[in-house]
Amino acid sequence: MTADPVAVPRVRRSEFGHVLRNAVRTGRGRVGLGLTLLVLLVAFVGPFFTPYDPTAYITTPFAKPSAIAKLGGDVLGRDVLSRVLDGGWELIVLATTATLLGVALGALAGVYAGYRRGTPDTVVMRAVDVLLAFPQIVFVLLLVSVVGPSAWLLVVAVGLSHAPQVARVLRASTLDVSERDFVKAVEITGVSSGRVMSGEILPNLITPLMVELGLRMTYSIVIIAGLSFIGFGLAPPTPNWGTMINENRIGLTLNPWAAIAPAIMIALLTIGLNTFTDAVTRVALGVDRGEADPPAVASAQVPIAVGAAEETSP
Amino acid sequence: MSVPPTPKLRVEHLTIAATRGTEILQDVSLDVYPGEVLGLVGESGSGKTTLALALVGYVRRGLRFAGGAVRLDGVDLLGLPEDDLRKLRGSTLAYVPQDPATALNPSRRIGPQLREALTFHGHDDADAADRVGELLEEVGLASVPNVLDAFPHQLSGGQQQRATIAMAFACRPAVIVLDEPTTGLDVTTQRRVLETVGQLCSRYGVAAVYVSHDVAVVGELANRVAVLYAGRVVEVGAMADVFGAPAHPYTRGLLRAVPSPDRAEHLVGMEGLPPRPGARPAGCSFAPRCPLAVDECRAAVPELMAANAAGHTARCIFVGRQRSTRGSVEPARMDSTPTSDDAILVVDGLDASYGTTPVLHEISLEIPRGGCVAVVGESGSGKTTLARCIVGLHRNWSGTIRFEDIELEPGVHDRSTEEVRRLQYVFQNPYASLNPRRSIGGLVAQPVDHFAKLGRSDSDRTVRDAIASVSLSVELVSRYPDQLSGGERQRVAIARTLAVSPSLLVCDEVTSALDVSVQASVVELLRRLQAEHGLSLLFITHNLALVRSIAQQVLVMRDGRVVESGPVEAVLDDPQDPYSRALMRDVPRFAGTRGI
Numbered sequence: 001m002t003a004d005p006v007a008v009p010r011v012r013r014s015e016f017g018h019v020l021r022n023a024v025r026t027g028r029g030r031v032g033l034g035l036t037l038l039v040l041l042v043a044f045v046g047p048f049f050t051p052y053d054p055t056a057y058i059t060t061p062f063a064k065p066s067a068i069a070k071l072g073g074d075v076l077g078r079d080v081l082s083r084v085l086d087g088g089w090e091l092i093v094l095a096t097t098a099t100l101l102g103v104a105l106g107a108l109a110g111v112y113a114g115y116r117r118g119t120p121d122t123v124v125m126r127a128v129d130v131l132l133a134f135p136q137i138v139f140v141l142l143l144v145s146v147v148g149p150s151a152w153l154l155v156v157a158v159g160l161s162h163a164p165q166v167a168r169v170l171r172a173s174t175l176d177v178s179e180r181d182f183v184k185a186v187e188i189t190g191v192s193s194g195r196v197m198s199g200e201i202l203p204n205l206i207t208p209l210m211v212e213l214g215l216r217m218t219y220s221i222v223i224i225a226g227l228s229f230i231g232f233g234l235a236p237p238t239p240n241w242g243t244m245i246n247e248n249r250i251g252l253t254l255n256p257w258a259a260i261a262p263a264i265m266i267a268l269l270t271i272g273l274n275t276f277t278d279a280v281t282r283v284a285l286g287v288d289r290g291e292a293d294p295p296a297v298a299s300a301q302v303p304i305a306v307g308a309a310e311e312t313s314p
Numbered sequence: 315m316s317v318p319p320t321p322k323l324r325v326e327h328l329t330i331a332a333t334r335g336t337e338i339l340q341d342v343s344l345d346v347y348p349g350e351v352l353g354l355v356g357e358s359g360s361g362k363t364t365l366a367l368a369l370v371g372y373v374r375r376g377l378r379f380a381g382g383a384v385r386l387d388g389v390d391l392l393g394l395p396e397d398d399l400r401k402l403r404g405s406t407l408a409y410v411p412q413d414p415a416t417a418l419n420p421s422r423r424i425g426p427q428l429r430e431a432l433t434f435h436g437h438d439d440a441d442a443a444d445r446v447g448e449l450l451e452e453v454g455l456a457s458v459p460n461v462l463d464a465f466p467h468q469l470s471g472g473q474q475q476r477a478t479i480a481m482a483f484a485c486r487p488a489v490i491v492l493d494e495p496t497t498g499l500d501v502t503t504q505r506r507v508l509e510t511v512g513q514l515c516s517r518y519g520v521a522a523v524y525v526s527h528d529v530a531v532v533g534e535l536a537n538r539v540a541v542l543y544a545g546r547v548v549e550v551g552a553m554a555d556v557f558g559a560p561a562h563p564y565t566r567g568l569l570r571a572v573p574s575p576d577r578a579e580h581l582v583g584m585e586g587l588p589p590r591p592g593a594r595p596a597g598c599s600f601a602p603r604c605p606l607a608v609d610e611c612r613a614a615v616p617e618l619m620a621a622n623a624a625g626h627t628a629r630c631i632f633v634g635r636q637r638s639t640r641g642s643v644e645p646a647r648m649d650s651t652p653t654s655d656d657a658i659l660v661v662d663g664l665d666a667s668y669g670t671t672p673v674l675h676e677i678s679l680e681i682p683r684g685g686c687v688a689v690v691g692e693s694g695s696g697k698t699t700l701a702r703c704i705v706g707l708h709r710n711w712s713g714t715i716r717f718e719d720i721e722l723e724p725g726v727h728d729r730s731t732e733e734v735r736r737l738q739y740v741f742q743n744p745y746a747s748l749n750p751r752r753s754i755g756g757l758v759a760q761p762v763d764h765f766a767k768l769g770r771s772d773s774d775r776t777v778r779d780a781i782a783s784v785s786l787s788v789e790l791v792s793r794y795p796d797q798l799s800g801g802e803r804q805r806v807a808i809a810r811t812l813a814v815s816p817s818l819l820v821c822d823e824v825t826s827a828l829d830v831s832v833q834a835s836v837v838e839l840l841r842r843l844q845a846e847h848g849l850s851l852l853f854i855t856h857n858l859a860l861v862r863s864i865a866q867q868v869l870v871m872r873d874g875r876v877v878e879s880g881p882v883e884a885v886l887d888d889p890q891d892p893y894s895r896a897l898m899r900d901v902p903r904f905a906g907t908r909g910i
Contacts, residue, residue, distance in 0.1 A: 181747035185810070188705050188726050189761050190734045199760075203751040 019207055022283045029279030035272025039265055043088030050082035054239045062254035072255040075247045078239075084261045087239035092269075094155055094234075095220035101159030102220075103213050106166025111205070113167065114174025115197050125171065128164040136161045140223060144232045154233060158223050162216045173208045177201050207284040214277030218270040225266050241266050321345035322521035323369065323489050328382035330364055330373060336592040338364050338377060339545045343618075346489065346521040351512065353536030353553065354525045355568070357829040358800075359588055361545040363412075366493045366525045370407045371399045386489065405435040408482035410492040414474035418466040424477050425462030431484040449480040453510050472503035476510065483514055490515070491523045496531060500692035500856065505900040508535050527829060529572050530859070530902035533557055541565050544588050544599040550618070551626025561621040561628035564600045571834035573859040575886065575901045581863050583835025587799055598629070606632060658683040658818055658850045659704070659717050659737075666696075666703050666711035673699050674711070674874045681818065681867075686844060686851040688861040688882070690897070691871035697854045698742075700871070701822045704852070705739040718817065735765045738811035742823040744803035748795040754781070755791030758810050765814045780813035781806075783846075784839060801832035805839065812843065820852045825860065837864055858901045862886060870894040 023029040051070070052058050056078060059066075063073035071080035113124035131139070143157040177183065183200050191199075227233035228242030236243060241262035248258035323346040330339040339361045346352045356362040367374065368384060371391035383390040386406065391399065403409070411417040419427060428449065432442040450456040453476040458469070466474055475495055482490055492511065496504040512535055515522045526532050532539060533553060540550040541562065549562040560566045570582040586603040589595060595602060597612040604611065610631055619633035620626070627633075659681040666674040674696045681687045691697040702708035704715060706726030715722045717737055723729050741747035748757055758777045762768065768776065778788050784805040795803055804824060811819060821840065825833035841864060843849055853864055861868050862882055869879040870891065878891040889895040 181741045181743060182749040184707060185739075185741060185747050185807075186749075186760065188707055188734070188739055189764050190726055190729070190731060191764055200749055204749070 019280060019284050020210075023276070023279040026279050026283065028275055028282070032272050032274070032276025032279055035268050036276055037272075039088070039269040039272060040092070042085065042265065043092050046085030047089060050079075050085050052079040052082045054078065054082040054086040055237045062248075062251035062258065064255055065257060071257040071261055074244065074255075074258045075251060080248075080255070080258045080261060083239035083244060084241070084265060087241045087244055087262060088265060088269075090234060090238065091221065091224055091228075091240050091242065094151060095158070095217060095224050098155045098158035098224070099162065099213060099217045099220045101155060102162025103166050103209065103216055105159065106163040106212075107170045107205075107209060109163065110167035110170030111174045111197055111201060114171040115178050115193065115201060121171075124167065128167050131161075131164040132168075136219070137223060137226065140227065141232065144227065149227075149232050149234075151234065154224060154227065158220050161223070162219065166212050166216065169208060169212055170205060173205050174201060177204045207280075211277055211281050211284065214273055214280065218273045218277075221266065221270055221273075320347075322348045322387065323523075324383075324385040324388075325365075325369070326383045326385065328365075328368060328384060329380040330361075330368060330377055331380040332591070333376055333378055337380065337545065338591050339368070341382070341615075342542075342545075342547050343382075344540055344547065344550065346523055348488070348521050349516055349519040350537045351515055351522045351524050351535050353532035353539040354523055354542060355527070355529055355532050355539060356525075356542035357527055357568075357588060357831065359544075359590070360542040361591075362525050362527075362542050363493055365542065366409070366491050366523065369489070369491045369523055370403055370409045401435070404431055404487075405485040406488050408485075408487035408490040410475075410478050410482045410490065410495045412494045412497055414471065414478045414495075415466065417478050418474060420466050422465075423462065424464050424466065424469070428462070428477070428481055428484060431481045435485050437485075445484065449484055452483065452514060453477075453480045454506065455480065470503075472499050472507060475499060475503075475507055479507070479510065479514075483518075483520075486518055487520060489521045489523075491525070493525045494527065497526075497528075501858070501900045501902070502692075502896055504531070504902070508902075511535065528902070529557075529568060529830065534902045541568070544594055545591065546599060546615075546629060547618070548600065548630070549626075549628040551621065551628075552624055555622060555624065555626040559621070559626075561619075561626065561633045562600075562630045563604045563606055565628070567603075568831060571831040573834070573837075573857070573863045575859040575862065575898065575903060578862040578882070581834035581837050583833075583838060584831040598631075656683045657681060659715070659852070661700075661704065662714045662716075664700070664703060664711055664713035664715065666699055666708060668699075668710065672874065674703070677713070677871075677874075677876055679869055679876070679879070681850050681852055683817075683850055684844070684848050685867065686853055686865045687867040687869065688853045688855060688865035689869045689871060690855060690858055690861060692856055692897075694873075695871040696874035697856075697871050698822055699874075701739065701820050701852065701854050705737060705820055706734070707739070731765065735814050736817045737820070738814065738816035738818070739820045740804075740807055740811055740822065740824050743827045744800055744807050745795075745827060747807050748803055750795050752794075753791065754793050754795070754798070754806055757795070757806060758791075758813050761810055762813045776813055780809040783812055783843070784809045799832070800828050801836060804828060804832075804836055808836075808839065808843070812847070815847070816849070818850045818852065820854070822854045823856065824853075826856065833860075840864060858886070858897055870897065 024033060057076060058079050059069050059073040059077045061073060061075055061077045063069060063077065065072040069079045069081065071084065074080050074083060109124050113121040134142070139161045140157040144153060147153050178201055183196060186196055186200050224233055225242030228240055229246040231246070233242055234240045244262040245259050252259055325342055325344040328339060328342045329337055331337045342365060344352065354362055354365065364374070364377065371384065371394065373379060379392050384392055386402070425446065428446050429442045432445055433439065437445060446462065450461065455461050455473060455476050458473060461469070469477065479495070496507050499507060508531065511522070514520065524532060524535055536553045538551065539553045539556040540547050541556065541564065542548070543564050549556055549560065549565045556565060557569065560569055567584040571584065573581055584603055589599055589602070595612065597614055598604070598607070598616050601607040601611040616629045616631045618627040618629050621628055621633050657680045661677055661679045664674055664677040665672065677700055679687060689697045689700065699708055703711045706722070706724065706729055709725040711724055717733060720733060722733060726734060752760070755777055758780055759773060762773050762776050777791070781788055781790065786802060786805050786809065790798070795806070798806065825836050828836060837860060840851065844851055851864070855861065865882050867880065868882045868885050869876050870885065870893065871877065872893050878885055878889060878894045885894065886898060889898050
């Protein structure tokens with residue numbers, strides 16, 4: 001009988017799924033993920049449950065928390081609770097878009113430079129060096145102050161400011177992977193370099209890539225919130241956590257919640273993301289192991305370097 | 315041989331388990347006598363390194379001593395406080411690790427590293443200086459100029475290993491454990507290191523344990539042998555008894571798999587895989603692979619049974635019973651494969667270099683259609699570069715390579731798809747040559763889809779046929795490389811190349827990363843495929859003993875030149891070049907069964 005008994009799967013396995021599952025099993029991973037999800041829940045579900053219109057004036061400026069306004073009033077007498085609930089989603093959406101853009105750009109440049117070597121490598125990496133000469137926030141300020149604040153520019157500027165650092169990390173990982181025999185084995189069949197990069201190299205860079213995403217995400221949040229704080233970010237009157245801290249810091253003694261509540265949200269989100277990313281990195285590097293998983297079958301492979309631990313703050 | 319009265323080191327019912335409970339070593343008992351080398355043979359995963367470390371009172375992280383004792387002159391090492399143990403290690407107990415490059419501190423000179431071992435154990439400086447000179451003499455490093463001022467990287471691999479051996483012998487230990495100390499070395503260096511170890515042990519009455527996967531090396535050096543399988547000692551006895559009249563079926567299988575440098579034979583691999591720790595069967599752990607196994611084997615772990623009066627014992631119920639356990643160890647001789655005169659590949663005057671450094675000089679070779687040519691050489695001889703020039707991975711060469719009467723361009727991207735398809739390359743290390751993110755099916759399908767634009771069902775069929783032709787189960791298509799053993803991975807790597815119907819296969823050290831029983835089955839697979847598919851082979855190896863089992867022609871390479879070439883029998887039986895003569899002389903052979 002010749003009925004095909006077994007179809008031949010071409011699918012690739014994501015190693016990252018495995019790493020992620022194990023990371024969630026570590027204590028560090030649980031705490032990080034928990035904090036992140038908590039803040040995301042507030043930011044995305046919160047807007048549907050605001051007690052008042054976040055831009056409506058419902059009490060006196062810097063009113064103490066009361067039955068009317070649970071977290072008191074802000075600088076113009078708007079409800080702090082409503083503004084905290086509504087002030088996160090835009091920030092997070094912008095930060096996510098900027099991060100995706102930056103990591104994608106950086107990964108593309110890094111993998112290309114690392115795989116092609118020679119002149120392309122030199123050109124890309126020297127360009128990266130030049131960009132890295134500007135502190136990230138200064139670079140973004142430069143762009144934003146030239147063109148003026150707008151949401152899309154914020155995304156592009158923050159994204160671009162991430163790209164060089166991501167490129168450097170991904171180039172290092174690519175250098176390592178592209179020397180492996182399995183890459184050579186495909187090269188000698190005469191496959192084009194584009195397909196070698198997308199089919200052989202990229203799938204083996206998922207872990208460093210995801211770690212970069214997590215790390216850059218926290219930086220994006222801090223930068224966008226920071227820009228809003230100094231007035232170059234999202235425009236009033238729509239609430240956002242960064243602007244709220246700035247607006248309300250003058251009333252810190254009258255109603256501290258007006259400035260502290262948004263600050264706590266930003267802190268929880270970045271701490272959560274950072275902790276979770278850290279857990280992922282540690283699992284990927286083999287420092288930690290998920291508790292419930294049996295040790296992987298012995299393998300002679302060196303884990304692919306995750307070059308994320310080089311900077312700790314933006 | 316008269317048995318010395320008291321053992322220096324005595325292992326009693328030693329059990330080592332993972333902290334989570336899985337037993338790695340089970341009920342191991344061994345005696346090591348002064349002046350004797352005990353060879354400890356086992357394949358990967360048998361627990362031999364765990365045992366070697368336990369002999370110096372050490373367990374790796376994640377493992378723990380779960381029972382038994384390791385007694386040095388009657389004192390149980392496992393019960394000693396860490397401080398006392400540290401004083402013993404280096405002075406009374408010494409350990410030589412596998413890889414000298416990682417065992418020596420790369421940022422310190424050899425002299426201070428040697429002296430440290432001495433001064434730590436109470437020698438004063440002047441005394442230590444004298445002793446260092448003596449040590450260098452003993453391990454044959456004295457003639458190396460300024461060796462004490464050298465950093466490890468300035469020494470060759472053999473010299474580094476001598477330095478670690480000197481450190482181990484520095485305080486005249488009573489017990490020395492050597493964990494595969496010659497694995498990375500070429501045969502001539504290996505021979506010298508083995509001789510040094512043998513001399514030092516007999517001169518100073520040291521009780522030595524030599525751990526190795528290489529049966530031939532153990533056969534050269536050891537007085538007694540213990541065979542380890544799945545965490546248990548399955549056979550132990552005098553070397554001549556164990557290798558000459560093996561009593562355990564596993565030992566017999568192992569010996570059948572070892573290629574001989576002196577005769578062409580069919581190698582016989584063993585079916586199946588050793589059980590993983592935690593998945594070991596009840597009863598005899600070899601029973602699932604054993605041709606003799608009966609129900610009684612699966613019921614309980616067999617005791618060590620005496621095979622003769624001189625202390626040769628084996629963990630097999632058939633030892634000493636009426637039913638003969640004597641399967642033939644004598645392997646079948648091989649007929650030489652007839653080959654045509656028509657050459658499939660002709661290399662003429664090939665010079666290659668890395669940058670401006672020349673690595674190959676005037677290489678010429680011919681591979682007859684359907685034949686196998688072996689290239690033999692030690693590391694650094696340029697044999698891998700030669701292979702990579704031929705397949706187009708290394709482009710910096712001049713000369714001509716004609717493949718099926720077409721002259722090949724240097725780089726693979728300048729060659730026609732058809733040329734690339736018909737000339738395939740199998741990599742040395744199957745742990746590195748398979749993309750860990752692709753399924754086995756995806757790995758084999760990749761070249762198929764690239765070369766032949768087949769429909770999905772035709773392509774699937776080709777993939778399945780290729781996997782079946784290397785004797786793997788088709789069910790493996792949805793597995794991933796890390797779920798396979800080394801031998802299975804290498805079969806997948808070979809299936810990848812077969813799937814596109816090549817006419818010439820370049821095999822670069824394809825068995826060097828594999829255990830000997832696995833090596834035997836991979837070599838047999840290649841021979842079978844060669845016959846079935848009319849494949850021609852270029853078989854590159856550092857292992858002279860393998861050459862006879864597969865090739866008709868052989869080239870001996872040294873420093874990028876061919877020093878000798880010709881038919882296998884002529885070159886190996888009567889080598890003309892002094893270098894090939896040295897190679898043949900130094901390759902380890904067993905003194906055991908094979909001579910009969």
